[in-house]
Amino acid sequence: MVSHRKIATLRDVAEATNLSVATVSRHINGSIKLPRDTMERIDSAIQRLNYRPNPHARSLSLGRTESIGVVIPDIANPFFARLAAAVERAAAAYGLGVMLCATLNQKERELDYLQRLARNHVDGLIFVTNRVDDGEVARAINAAKAVVVMDEDVDGTTASKIFADNERGGALAARHLIAAGHRRMAYLGGAASLMSTRERLRGFQSAIDEAGLDPALTAGFFGSYTIAHGLEAARAMLDAPEPPTAVFAASDEIALGVLTVCRDRGIRIGRDLSLVAFDDVGPLDLFDPPLTAIRQDVDSMGWQSVVRMLDAIKGEDHQAAPQRVPVELIVRASVGPPVR
Amino acid sequence: MVSHRKIATLRDVAEATNLSVATVSRHINGSIKLPRDTMERIDSAIQRLNYRPNPHARSLSLGRTESIGVVIPDIANPFFARLAAAVERAAAAYGLGVMLCATLNQKERELDYLQRLARNHVDGLIFVTNRVDDGEVARAINAAKAVVVMDEDVDGTTASKIFADNERGGALAARHLIAAGHRRMAYLGGAASLMSTRERLRGFQSAIDEAGLDPALTAGFFGSYTIAHGLEAARAMLDAPEPPTAVFAASDEIALGVLTVCRDRGIRIGRDLSLVAFDDVGPLDLFDPPLTAIRQDVDSMGWQSVVRMLDAIKGEDHQAAPQRVPVELIVRASVGPPVR
DNA sequence: ATGATCATGTAAAGCGCTTTACCAATCGCT
DNA sequence: AGCGATTGGTAAAGCGCTTTACATGATCAT
CATH class of the missing domain: 3.40.50.2300 (Response regulator)
Structure with missing residues (x-):
């Protein structure tokens, strides 16, 4: 005996209770007040038939989903x-x-x-x-x-x-780096036309200005928020005639790229080169070394x-x-x- | 002049083309063959009105979504x-x-x-x-x-x-550890009743058997696939009278817990203690040290x-x-x- | 000329639900 | 007794789409 029972519809519970679909619908949606026993009849029928409204019918009728x-x-x-x-x-x-x-x-x-x-x-x-x-x-x-x-x-x-407060994040990173004594720094951003990349840079630069430092000492490398770009930018940055002593990576991913290049080249992050990341969603505390970062409140x-x-x-x-x-x-x- | 134009319906394109909704519907769904110019009339009207079928109406009618x-x-x-x-x-x-x-x-x-x-x-x-x-x-x-x-x-x-081939994963991990010379090992699993935890353990043990080693030397620690459990289990494991020389963590997260505890205690992974993780989805290659792992083909x-x-x-x-x-x-x- | 066949359509039901517009009966008042 | 308000409902339209069943005219073999 195969129990191939169909899914119950509103109409089924209306029939089961000897009421009209309208009444049942309005009771379900709370737009009608019914005598106690009618309500109980409906509720028990819903229970018994395991009725659930069809979301598509509902959406279609209501216009929302x-x-x-x-x-x-x-x-x-x-x-x-x-x-x-x-x-x-x-x-x-x-x-x-x-x-x-x-x-x-x-x-x-x-x-x-x-x-x-x-x-x-x-x-x-x-x-x-x-x-x-x-x-x-x-x-x-x-x-x-x-x-x-x-x-x-x-x-x-x-x-x-x-949005995150990108500008402030950039400033926070710069101040931290400046406080540690850095003057020649690099900013590794995403696409140059992206708001987030621009704002983080602007904040970074404003802190440099604020400290009365020479902004020309900070190089910018733009590309995308990816490990791949991090790798590439890190290499370019390190191969420059006068490499920076500190870098601000505009995303975790970019920082991971930097990390990888430095590992390969024997450059010790935190000693030979300082690094601040942005996002702080990965387990940055478990990396080598644990990465200082600007955390977004995701x-x-x-x-x-x-x-x-x-x-x-x-x-x-x-x-x-x-x-x-x-x-x-x-x-x-x-x-x-x-x-x- | 506010252009508060309503969203076009099938009926709108039917009216615009002087056809019935049925005809248009069937043309859209490819269940009718129409003369070339009729087709073009329909297509251009759809374009012009920017018509898109309402997914809820469609679902309701079709019974699928x-x-x-x-x-x-x-x-x-x-x-x-x-x-x-x-x-x-x-x-x-x-x-x-x-x-x-x-x-x-x-x-x-x-x-x-x-x-x-x-x-x-x-x-x-x-x-x-x-x-x-x-x-x-x-x-x-x-x-x-x-x-x-x-x-x-x-x-x-x-x-x-x-499912992933958990059993084989466990065996792979054990063989790798055994080949490196380990005899006293630990398995850090998730919940003991979870299939994946059991299977990975079974594979691990079968490789031990296969190698003719003493299975009693391998301790099991069960809990959940979380960093928290990794921390706890790592501590318990290290505090045992005879701590293992190698550990197989049944998830990345658990391995991260182990990593953290070891960092805190000055235990060097890969030298003082060997570790194999399972999953390999995090950037395990960037950890300290890069973690050997069983990779799932997600x-x-x-x-x-x-x-x-x-x-x-x-x-x-x-x-x-x-x-x-x-x-x-x-x-x-x-x-x-x-x-x- | 005649039916058969094909091409090009149309009308209408139905999917499951909400909601508007009504209606009958009862109740409280004056 | 007569009136309006309240209570406890109902019938039916409509949301936008698919699909079945049917219609009309043209084409074609006989």
Whole structure:
């Protein structure tokens, strides 16, 4: 006797209770007050039939989906993974599902998700990119429903925005290095046109100015937030006629590249060369040596992005200014006095 | 002049082309052959109106959603993050969306997702857990539609299964350690009742047997796949009357715990104590020293889980036996000859 | 000329739910 | 007794799409 029972629908429970679907629906959604025994009849039927509303029917009828999309370059990257995890946690706390979309940094995929999701698939989109946009993605974002842009800006968008306090992070790093005695430094950034790379540099330079030092002594190397770029930039930097005594890597990944090159060349981080990283999501304390870094408060960013998302969905005016999430200097063992 | 234009529906393009919605729908879905100019009329109208089908209406009508769910303990964990990324990539390649669900290892959330998603929210579920189940989750899995269980078994389920070749991984680790001369070893596992922990141990022991060594010399420490457990187990192990000369950690995280304790105590990994990790997803090559590890082929697991998912959705008989994905020994610098 | 066949469509039901617009019966008041 | 308000419901439209069943005209072999 195969029990191939179908999934119960609202209608089934209506029939089981001798009520109309409307009554049952409104009771479920709390938009009607019924006599006690009617309520109990309904509840027990729901229980018995193991009824659950069909989310698609619900979405179709309601026009909303009770879920949001998270568009992210790459989940395998620890920074984005933690960001996604933070968003997920916050979303779950607010009863929202999360649709995950990895773009692999491809414009096509960004646009595709923006379309598919913003259409009607989800109520809103938390968008984080790693690419510099030519305007097309910006247009798509502005055309979409509720969007909050996180971590990296997309020029020309009117969405709510959440960013780390990059500038302050850069300043913190520079001050720490300067305090240790460094004068000739290097900045290894991501793409030169990315907001985060620019801001971290600006902060770094402002601290140099502030200290009355010669900004010309600090070299900049730009590329991308990857280990590969870290390797390349580290080599270029070390092969320069007058190599720096300290380096500020604008991401964990870049710092890992530096670490690798130094290991290969027998350069001891923290002694021969000082290093400050940015992000602090990997287990930087377990590296050799433990890496001093500017820590982003990823959890807070994720949470706040969801909060602003809910505001955006409710149609509330988002604040014009991007929200800045504080960063923090975590001192470990990769910074020492300069050697020459 | 505010352009508050509504989203175009199928009906809109039908009206724009003077055709019926049915005709347009069937043309879009390729289930009708139309004269060239009719086709062009439709296509251009779609273009012009920027029409996209409403996914919920589509799902409701079709009974499927073109998306799958991934249930995972914690996305912030690099191993699961990479697994999720691999699944995402494969799913995207097959035109499937991915709904991400983090359970934080809570039974309630596992059950909740199993319900919500398996109901009708997604076409199938890729389920990975970290918990030992009391039977309830197993029942829910069996009741759900297409499910593939990955990485860790759930006892009593009839789903398709994809696991790493844990036993072989354990054997590989043991042989490597034995070849280096170790006799007194420790196994630091996760929960003792977890399949993966048991299998890795079994493989480890079988290699010991095979080598004709005394299995009593290998101590086992069980707990969870976390840094915290790694710390604790490492301390217990080192404080034993006769500490081992080598340790096999059943996860990267556990190995990180060992690393930390050893750093604190001035024990040099690779010289005073040998260490082999399992997973190899973190940048283990950048640790101090670079860690020898058994590598899981996460990408392959993710991809294959999607392939089997598609089979399951199509209702094809899944193979009875779990699929085993090969593992590989990656030799770095954390294993040396024993000291006493 | 006649039916058969094909090409090009149309109308309408149904997917499961929410919600608006109603309605009948009861109750409390004057 | 008569009135309005309240209680406890119902019927039906509509969300956007797919699909089945049917219709119309042209083409073709006989």
